[in-house]
Amino acid sequence: MHRESATDFSIVGRSDLDLLCEFLRFRSVSTKPELAPQMRQCAEWLCDLLASNGFDAEIAETGGHPAVLARGPEAPGKPTVLVYGHYDVQPEDPVGEWTSPPFEPAIRNRRVFARGATDNKGQILAHVLGAIHLLKEEGSLPVNLIFLIEGEEEVGSTNLDDFIRARRGELRCDVVAISDTGMVAENYPTLTQSLRGIAAMEVVLRGPSTDLHSGIFGGAVVNPATALVGMLARLHDHHGRVAVPGFYDNAVPPDPAERAAVAKLPVTDDDYLRETGAPALGGEEGYTAAERIGLRPTAEINGLTSGYQGTGTKTVLPAVASAKLTFRLVPNQKPDRILNLVEIFLQSLLPRGVEMEVIRGHGGMPYAVNLQNPWCAAALRALETTFGREPALVREGGSIPIVQSFHELLGCDTLLLGLAAPDCRAHAPDENFPIESFEAGIRLHQNLLRELAAGA
Amino acid sequence: MHRESATDFSIVGRSDLDLLCEFLRFRSVSTKPELAPQMRQCAEWLCDLLASNGFDAEIAETGGHPAVLARGPEAPGKPTVLVYGHYDVQPEDPVGEWTSPPFEPAIRNRRVFARGATDNKGQILAHVLGAIHLLKEEGSLPVNLIFLIEGEEEVGSTNLDDFIRARRGELRCDVVAISDTGMVAENYPTLTQSLRGIAAMEVVLRGPSTDLHSGIFGGAVVNPATALVGMLARLHDHHGRVAVPGFYDNAVPPDPAERAAVAKLPVTDDDYLRETGAPALGGEEGYTAAERIGLRPTAEINGLTSGYQGTGTKTVLPAVASAKLTFRLVPNQKPDRILNLVEIFLQSLLPRGVEMEVIRGHGGMPYAVNLQNPWCAAALRALETTFGREPALVREGGSIPIVQSFHELLGCDTLLLGLAAPDCRAHAPDENFPIESFEAGIRLHQNLLRELAAGA
Numbered sequence: 001m002h003r004e005s006a007t008d009f010s011i012v013g014r015s016d017l018d019l020l021c022e023f024l025r026f027r028s029v030s031t032k033p034e035l036a037p038q039m040r041q042c043a044e045w046l047c048d049l050l051a052s053n054g055f056d057a058e059i060a061e062t063g064g065h066p067a068v069l070a071r072g073p074e075a076p077g078k079p080t081v082l083v084y085g086h087y088d089v090q091p092e093d094p095v096g097e098w099t100s101p102p103f104e105p106a107i108r109n110r111r112v113f114a115r116g117a118t119d120n121k122g123q124i125l126a127h128v129l130g131a132i133h134l135l136k137e138e139g140s141l142p143v144n145l146i147f148l149i150e151g152e153e154e155v156g157s158t159n160l161d162d163f164i165r166a167r168r169g170e171l172r173c174d175v176v177a178i179s180d181t182g183m184v185a186e187n188y189p190t191l192t193q194s195l196r197g198i199a200a201m202e203v204v205l206r207g208p209s210t211d212l213h214s215g216i217f218g219g220a221v222v223n224p225a226t227a228l229v230g231m232l233a234r235l236h237d238h239h240g241r242v243a244v245p246g247f248y249d250n251a252v253p254p255d256p257a258e259r260a261a262v263a264k265l266p267v268t269d270d271d272y273l274r275e276t277g278a279p280a281l282g283g284e285e286g287y288t289a290a291e292r293i294g295l296r297p298t299a300e301i302n303g304l305t306s307g308y309q310g311t312g313t314k315t316v317l318p319a320v321a322s323a324k325l326t327f328r329l330v331p332n333q334k335p336d337r338i339l340n341l342v343e344i345f346l347q348s349l350l351p352r353g354v355e356m357e358v359i360r361g362h363g364g365m366p367y368a369v370n371l372q373n374p375w376c377a378a379a380l381r382a383l384e385t386t387f388g389r390e391p392a393l394v395r396e397g398g399s400i401p402i403v404q405s406f407h408e409l410l411g412c413d414t415l416l417l418g419l420a421a422p423d424c425r426a427h428a429p430d431e432n433f434p435i436e437s438f439e440a441g442i443r444l445h446q447n448l449l450r451e452l453a454a455g456a
Numbered sequence: 457m458h459r460e461s462a463t464d465f466s467i468v469g470r471s472d473l474d475l476l477c478e479f480l481r482f483r484s485v486s487t488k489p490e491l492a493p494q495m496r497q498c499a500e501w502l503c504d505l506l507a508s509n510g511f512d513a514e515i516a517e518t519g520g521h522p523a524v525l526a527r528g529p530e531a532p533g534k535p536t537v538l539v540y541g542h543y544d545v546q547p548e549d550p551v552g553e554w555t556s557p558p559f560e561p562a563i564r565n566r567r568v569f570a571r572g573a574t575d576n577k578g579q580i581l582a583h584v585l586g587a588i589h590l591l592k593e594e595g596s597l598p599v600n601l602i603f604l605i606e607g608e609e610e611v612g613s614t615n616l617d618d619f620i621r622a623r624r625g626e627l628r629c630d631v632v633a634i635s636d637t638g639m640v641a642e643n644y645p646t647l648t649q650s651l652r653g654i655a656a657m658e659v660v661l662r663g664p665s666t667d668l669h670s671g672i673f674g675g676a677v678v679n680p681a682t683a684l685v686g687m688l689a690r691l692h693d694h695h696g697r698v699a700v701p702g703f704y705d706n707a708v709p710p711d712p713a714e715r716a717a718v719a720k721l722p723v724t725d726d727d728y729l730r731e732t733g734a735p736a737l738g739g740e741e742g743y744t745a746a747e748r749i750g751l752r753p754t755a756e757i758n759g760l761t762s763g764y765q766g767t768g769t770k771t772v773l774p775a776v777a778s779a780k781l782t783f784r785l786v787p788n789q790k791p792d793r794i795l796n797l798v799e800i801f802l803q804s805l806l807p808r809g810v811e812m813e814v815i816r817g818h819g820g821m822p823y824a825v826n827l828q829n830p831w832c833a834a835a836l837r838a839l840e841t842t843f844g845r846e847p848a849l850v851r852e853g854g855s856i857p858i859v860q861s862f863h864e865l866l867g868c869d870t871l872l873l874g875l876a877a878p879d880c881r882a883h884a885p886d887e888n889f890p891i892e893s894f895e896a897g898i899r900l901h902q903n904l905l906r907e908l909a910a911g912a
Contacts, residue, residue, distance in 0.1 A: 031768035091770055097666070155768055182672055196671060200769045209733025210553065213883040214756045215652060215854030216638060218784050219748035220728045222738035225757035225779075226692065233689030236682065272676045277665025282678035282809035292675035300670045301681035302772050303763035308780060312487035312611055313656045313817045314547055315782055316758050316883055323681075324764060326771055328674050353738035361769045398671030420672075427772055428667040 016129050017112070019049070020438060021105040023087075023121050024114040030065055030088035030155045039065045039151050042087050046128070046149060053132040055147070060167075062159035065151030069170075072131060072145035078453050080144040082173040082410075083131075083445075084402065085124025085180065086153030089116035090427045097429035111432040119426035122433035123179035123419045124149055126441025134446045142453035146173060150402075153180075156200070156362020157402045164409045175375040176406045177448060179441060181396050181418030184267045187436060189383035189391035191376070192416035194368035196297065197329030198399035199338045200361025203228070203346060204322040207354045211307065212317040222353030224321040225306040231349040232323055235299045240284040242299045242327075244345045250332040254295035258395070262290050265392055267422070275422050294395030298328045299342075326361075328397060335363025364401020370413055378455035379415040382447040386440055417444060472585050473568070475505070476894060477561040479543075479577045480570040486521055486544035486611045495521045495607050498543050502584070502605060509588040511603070516623075518615035521607030525626075528587060528601035534909050536600040538629040538866075539587075539901075540858065541580025541636065542609035545572035546883045553885035567888040575882035578889035579635035579875045580605055582897025590902045598909035602629060606858075609636075612656070612818020613858045620865045631831040632862045633904060635897060637852050637874030640723050643892060645839035645847035647832070648872035650824035652753065653785030654855035655794045656817025659684070659802060660778040663810045667763065668773040678809030680777040681762040687805040688779055691755045696740040698755045698783075700801045706788040710751035714851070718746050721848055723878070731878050750851030754784045755798075782817075784853060791819025820857020826869055834911035835871040838903040842896055873900060 014022070026042035029035050043059055043066050050057035050070040057070035065088060092102035092115045100106035102115040112122065128147065135141055148171065150160050164171055183190040207224040208217070237243040254262075269281055272289040283292045292298070302325065307318030327338050343358050350356050369376065371393070383391040396416070403414045419441045425431045470478070482498035485491050499515055499522045506513035506526040513526035521544060548558035548571045556562035558571040568578065584603065591597055604627065606616055620627055639646040663680040664673070693699040710718075725737055728745040739748045748754070758781065763774030783794050799814050806812050825832065827849070839847040852872070859870045875897045881887045 031766070031770070033767075091764070091766060093764065093766060093770075094667075198671070198771070200771075202769075207732075207734050210881065210886070211550075211884040212732060213854065214754075214758055214782055215654065215784055216852070216882065217728070217732055217749065218756045218782075218853055219739045219752055219754040220737055220745035220853075221732050221734040222736070223756055225760050226688070228760070229685040229688040229757070230692075232682070232685040236686075272673070276663075276668060276673055276677050278663050278677040278809055279811055280678070280809040281676055282807065283675045289676035293673065296675055298670075298675040300674045300679055300771075300773055301685065301762065301777075302670055302770060303765050303774070304681050304684070304760045304777060305765045306757065307759035308547070308549065309759050309761045310487070310547060310549060311489075313658075313780060313782065314487070314549075314758060314883065315654070315656075315756075317756055318759070321757075321760060324769060326670055326674075326769065328671055351738065353734055353736040355735055396672070397674055397676075398669065425666060426672065427669040427770065430666070 016442065017435065019129065020112060020122060020125055023125055024105040024116055025103055027103050028088050028151065029091050030152050031091060036065070039088065043068050043151060046087055050128065050147065054135045060163065062163045064159040067148060067150040067163060070147040072135065072141045075141055075144045078143045079175065080146065080173040081449065081452055082146040082148055082171060082176045083127045084176055084178045085127065085149045086120045086151065087149055088151045088154050089119065089121070090154050094429065099430055110435050112435060113430055113432040115431055117431050117433035118420045118424035119431065120153065120180050122438050123441060126419065126438055127179060127445045130442040130445025133442065134449065142449045145449065146171065153402065158362065160402055161405050161409065164405060168409065171410060173410060173412060175412050175452065176414040177417060178400065178403070178414055179417050179419050180400055181398065181416045182420040182422060183418055184265050184392045184394055186421040186434060187387060187440060188266060189387035189389060190418055191379055191383060191391050191393055192396045192418055193371065193393045194395045195366060195403060196397055196399050197333060197335055197364050197366035198401065199327045199329060199335035199363045201339055201342065202322060202324050202359040202361065204320065204357040204359065205354045206320050208317065208319050211319050214315040214317040218317055221317065222351055223317050224354050225318050227351050227354045228306065228321040228323060231346055232301060234349055240282065242297065244341050246341045247338065251297055252331040254291065258295060259291060261393060262294055262395060265290060265394060271422070293397035295330065297330045297333055300326050302326055328399065329366045331366045331368060333366060335365065362401065364399045365404040367403045369416065373413055374455050375413060375415060375452065378451035379417060379448060382444060382451040383417065385447045386444040417448065472898065473891065475585065476568060476578060476581055479581055480561040480572055481559055483559050484544050484607065485547050486608050487547060492521065495544065499524050499607060502543055506584065506603065510591045516619065518619045520615045523604060523606040523619060526603040528591065528597045531597055531600045534599045535631065536602065536629040537905065537908055538602040538604055538627060538632045539583045540632055540634045541583065541605045542576045542607065543605055544607045544610050545575065546610050550885065555886055566892065567890050569886055569888045571887055573887050573889035574876045574880040575887065576609065576636050578894055579897060582875065582894055583635060583901045586898040586901025589898065590905065598905045601905065602627065609858065614818065616858055617861050617865065620861060624865065627866060629866060629868060631868050631908065632870040633873060634856065634870055635873050635875045636856055637854065637872045638876040638878060639874055640721050640848045640850055642877040642890060643843060643896060644722060645843035645845060646874055647835060647839060647847050647849055648852045648874055649827065649849045650851045651822060651859060652853055652855050653789060653791055653820050653822035654857065655783045655785065655791035655819045657795055657798065658778060658780050658815040658817065660776065660813040660815065661810045662776050664773065664775050667775050670771040670773040674773055677773065678807055679773050680810050681774050683807050683810045684762065684777040684779060687802055688757060690805055696738065698753065700797050702797045703794065707753055708787040710747065714751060715747060717849060718750055718851060721746060721850060749853035751786065753786050753789055756782050758782055784855065785822050787822045787824060789822065791821065820855045821860040823859045825872065829869055830911050831869060831871060831908065834907035835873060835904060838900060838907040839873065841903045842900040873904065
């Protein structure tokens, strides 16, 4: 479905902030099948915005939620830059903990509060508006620009590899740019040098065929919740290391230069303490918080479910207990191998009297950008021009598996120019995006295109 | 609020089974504050039934949900028997696992399916109807009969001790009878010789001030879910024993005679395997399932809650993780002491980086009936007459703290004449009560009153 390009490039009567709020009102939660119509409406809104402002834009069907694919006017002889982002968002739960409703954008303290404000609607829209304004002002763009904005990033980009393979010819580019990572401090220019990989799984233990009365049957059978805590307690040793045999076998240990670089970043353990609100920091012994996040793999329990969870007491012996787990990976750790190791380990811990089902989730390889290539230099110049200071080079704890796909399928590096503030609350209640970051992101996009055009 | 006794004792046009279904339709879930009106309606229905059929009945206010208190015609010179039961029921969760809706009684295979069918509406109504029919047929009752039917049994009978104290004069009796326990096999007459005590608590661990992104922050802070599983994994040792220091200090170990009596019961490990549907039995080493239930204390996790529990993956590092726990106790273990020991133990395991809140729930002392007293002999005769075979004497795993209160406050023993079938699914989806047990319960009540009158 190609949309006709409008000729006047107008964004009729709507400010950049108005447009962001419109974008944020869509409940584009990709993990909930019942919200598929909202997902499509959100994609169509984005597609219309691009198509009405000088881009050849289409709703690009995939095996799942559609992507938005748009191409700016041709810039012969200039490099081709693919800007990737996603319009899908995380679920809003626990909804009761939001100060204002997650899909009704509210502005407080010069920040926009809504699910997706930072991750990723605010950041990708800054790029889109940066390009639209530049095109409007100058009548052309300094590079061949492609937007690929998908709807399944929060569910592991399941269909995007196939999509890229199928349309590889159209997506051919020199470099990819993504703003879906964090800044070391608010409005501190940041290039993310590496990302952790991810491997997700759900573990379900089943014991009795139904919830039992814990008095009448308690003692007779193995309680699946007790079995689960016993197994999960073995995920870590007493030094905060992951205790799954083989987990660290291929993990590249941080070298002294990397540790020195992390130590130079303008973020300390005290900053993490303040940002997280935790009573104390913790984790693998022998590393700072920034090192544990950026340079070390982890195992996290994302959710626990069993038995009665309502008000008061219910004396049940639960039939089922389950946990959602993710593992963050560093270079040379492979998601499939890690999930195999974890499953073998859990199976070895499984007591008699319960049965285990492992449901594998999405995986993504760890990634490190090549600082030697000229695109990186251009990106660092654009960051410095936009924010007026030398950018930080950080190792990010999050995972963007698609970066690895771009490397493998399109053969190019990805520039990670994150705009997320440390306290943006991505994935959590009260997610927010500073208006200043949004405006900076618009300028950053324009500077980036200019630097990439000049520096190639 | 005393209700006028009707003079014709009629249960106009309604069969016993009709009345049971009416009783079961009330959503009398005591733990849910929003259902208080339904609780009261249920109490009023019961009160009306008794008041319309020869009893002096009242809605008796307590500090919480009301009780129904009713007294039959005076039987001068005869013993006074108090029949206790409860009209409140457990929550219906997980409602999706019911074959038919929990508050729309359905009859399948000669069983009534509904929340409360067995626990305790079916059993207490059998007593009420037994008395009503006897009074209607004979114009009098063989004993002074008191019904005390409360609305807070499933939330620990919080206000009943105060109520009994306040109205001790009216409640004075020679013996208490309760049908709120199990039969060793369906329609196998059973006197429960002992009950386990109970101590309940909820443990809440809090780490970061909000759910965090598990990539951006994973590794920097202690995950409360990881802390929780680590702590709860220490509740038991490798032999299935409770590992809380001091837990067994006062517990009376089962003597050879008790173990021999349990071994004689017509229930085997195979029966428990079939009834629970578990892949295998399990628990404290060195005991049969019946011994572990009847003679040994336990620690059970009744519920686990943390982080994301919806469809798919959400990469959060949860702010909170909590567990509901209950401990079943044997003679000489005291609920308060056990909760103290557990709290001290958990506190000793608490890692830095999370904070713990312990919310104490209800407690109940363990109890054993005195088999030497004449009321027991009368009860055993009534059971044998009703069911046509020698009754089993069982040690029940459940807890009825009120039994201890009757002992302390009214100075009398309690006869536990359970009518619950082993597969009644009390507290679980598809709770049910065989119509045959309901009818037998009506006859049992009548035989019991006759035997108590004769045997005193």
